[in-house]
Each structure stands twice: as structure tokens, then as C-alpha cells.
Amino acid sequence: MFDLLLTPEFYLSLLTLTILEIILGIDNVVVIAVLVNKLPEKVRRKAQIIGLSAAMLVRILLLFTLAWLSHLIKPLFHIGDFAVTSRDIVLLIGGLFLIYKATVELIEFMNDSPDDEHEGERTYASFTSVIIQILIMDAVFSLDSVITAIGLAQHLTVMILAVVIAILFMMIFANFIVRVVDKYPSLKILALTFLIVVGIVLVVEGLHIHFDKSYLYAAMGFSLLVNILVLI
Structure with missing residues (x-):
């Protein structure tokens, strides 16, 4: 165990896997940011930490x-030549749930009148329902994260450390996302659109159709940059 800590391979593997875990966790963070945004401001941070x-x-x-x-x-x-696994079922259900949830949120957001945006008149979701939804999506996103970790690292210690470091990083990052999404409506639309696309990708992967997520992140990164430039 301690011999492992003295090898450069340990730290290289830890760094690589931590970065990948953070990238794979972006979807998870955005989902939490959107769901937490439905709660009163005083309990949002608590929901982030729990999620x-x-x-x-x-x-x-x-x-x-x-x-x-x-x-x-x-x-x-x-089903014919198509082999159905538990992972496929989880990805399909999770993807469809994400598409449904993000679409409903987007429709509600577009139909809200400007007067409804005042803090005193705003309707909030229940804390329990938001936490349950976060837990469902945690389970879905955790599968790919863990499968990636197993494929890249040989030691359980490296995998666990990478996950812990990545989650701690995301805890700090999530609070910033929630504040930004709440402050700028156009970014909330972008986040919800991103989640719909992520849901579609999950469904596609559940059907054994490989999709390179780097294209997705590049497209959304460009869209985010354009939105930031417009806001500036």
C-alpha cells in the first residue's frame, strides 16, 4: 500500500483519473444545479452537499x-442480435427521465410570467422531491464514472481517491453554477437544453450506439462562451 504511494505511476494515474471524473461529473453537477434552483435559496447549499x-x-x-x-x-x-444488459436499462430509463424532466422544466420556465420571478411569489419544489430526483440521476451518472475508473486504474485506492477529490471539487463548483443559473435566465435555458441532449446521449448509449462526448462538450462549451460574451 505505502510502496504504491512512492511510485510516480500512482500520482499520474490519480491525476488523469481525477480530471476524467471531473469531466464526467459535469453532467451530474448541471443536473443538481437545475434541480436545486427549484428550492428556496436558504436550503440550496444543503441540497447540493447532500446530492x-x-x-x-x-x-x-x-x-x-x-x-x-x-x-x-x-x-x-x-432481442434478435441485440444483447440487453442491466447497464443498458439504467441508461435508457435515466436518459428518458432526464429528457422528460429537462423538457418539463424548460416549458415551465418559458411559460413563467416576469411577475412570477419575484422571490416572494415564486413557487418552490419540496426538498424531499428534489433530493429523490438528484439521487436517481446520481445513480445513472455514477455507472459511467465508475466503469471509466475501472478501465483506467488498476488499484482501488487510486479509484476511490480520484472520486473523492473530483466530488470535493464539484461541491465548490456546484454552488457557483447554481448562483449563475439563477442570476442569468439565458444560461438556465442553455443548461436545460444541455440536459436534454445529455438525456438523448444516454438513451443512444443504452442502444449500444457509441457517441463521442467530446463533441457534445465542445458544442456546449462554445454555446456557453457565446452566452457569456452576450451577457458581457
């Missing part, structure tokens, strides 16, 4: 149950 802490615990538990996780990618049944 991201749950995401960290789910990832660590999955890493400790590697044998069970391996069964998720084994075929449950076949």
Missing part, C-alpha cells in the same frame, strides 16, 4: 462491489 455526497457514496460503493458491477454489463436477454 454530491450521495454521488460520492454511490460511486465508492460501486467500486467496492466490482463483482456485482461486472454483472451489469452481462446480457440479461436478447
Whole structure:
């Protein structure tokens, strides 16, 4: 264990995996930011911490149950030549839920009158319902995160440290996203659109159609840059 800490490979692997975990966690952070935005301001930070802490615990538990996780990618049944796995089902359900949730939020946001934006008149979601939705999406996003960790790192210690560091980084980052999304309506529209696209990608991956997410992040990054330039 301690010999591992003295090797440069350990730190290189940890750095690489932490960066990848942060990138893969962007979707998770945006989902939490949008859902938490439906809560009163005084409890938003609490919901963020609970949501991201749950995401960290789910990832660590999955890493400790590697044998069970391996069964998720084994075929449950076949539809013709198409092998259906537990992972496919989770991605399909999670993707469809994300598309539905983001679309409903987008429609509600577009239909809100300017008078409804005043803090005193605003209708808030219940804390429990928001936490439940966050936990559902944590489970979906944790699968790809953990599978990536297993594929890149050989030691459980490296995987767990990378997950913990990435989640701690996202806890700081999430609060900033929530404030920005709440302050600039155009960015909320962009975030909800991003979540719809992410939901579509999850469904597509559940159908065994590979999609390079770097194109998605590049497109959304460009859109974000344009929005920032307009706001400036």
C-alpha cells in the first residue's frame, strides 16, 4: 500500500483519473444545479452537499462491489442480435427521465410570467422531491464514472481517491453554477437544453450506439462562451 504511494505511476494515474471524473461529473453537477434552483435559496447549499455526497457514496460503493458491477454489463436477454444488459436499462430509463424532466422544466420556465420571478411569489419544489430526483440521476451518472475508473486504474485506492477529490471539487463548483443559473435566465435555458441532449446521449448509449462526448462538450462549451460574451 505505502510502496504504491512512492511510485510516480500512482500520482499520474490519480491525476488523469481525477480530471476524467471531473469531466464526467459535469453532467451530474448541471443536473443538481437545475434541480436545486427549484428550492428556496436558504436550503440550496444543503441540497447540493447532500446530492454530491450521495454521488460520492454511490460511486465508492460501486467500486467496492466490482463483482456485482461486472454483472451489469452481462446480457440479461436478447432481442434478435441485440444483447440487453442491466447497464443498458439504467441508461435508457435515466436518459428518458432526464429528457422528460429537462423538457418539463424548460416549458415551465418559458411559460413563467416576469411577475412570477419575484422571490416572494415564486413557487418552490419540496426538498424531499428534489433530493429523490438528484439521487436517481446520481445513480445513472455514477455507472459511467465508475466503469471509466475501472478501465483506467488498476488499484482501488487510486479509484476511490480520484472520486473523492473530483466530488470535493464539484461541491465548490456546484454552488457557483447554481448562483449563475439563477442570476442569468439565458444560461438556465442553455443548461436545460444541455440536459436534454445529455438525456438523448444516454438513451443512444443504452442502444449500444457509441457517441463521442467530446463533441457534445465542445458544442456546449462554445454555446456557453457565446452566452457569456452576450451577457458581457
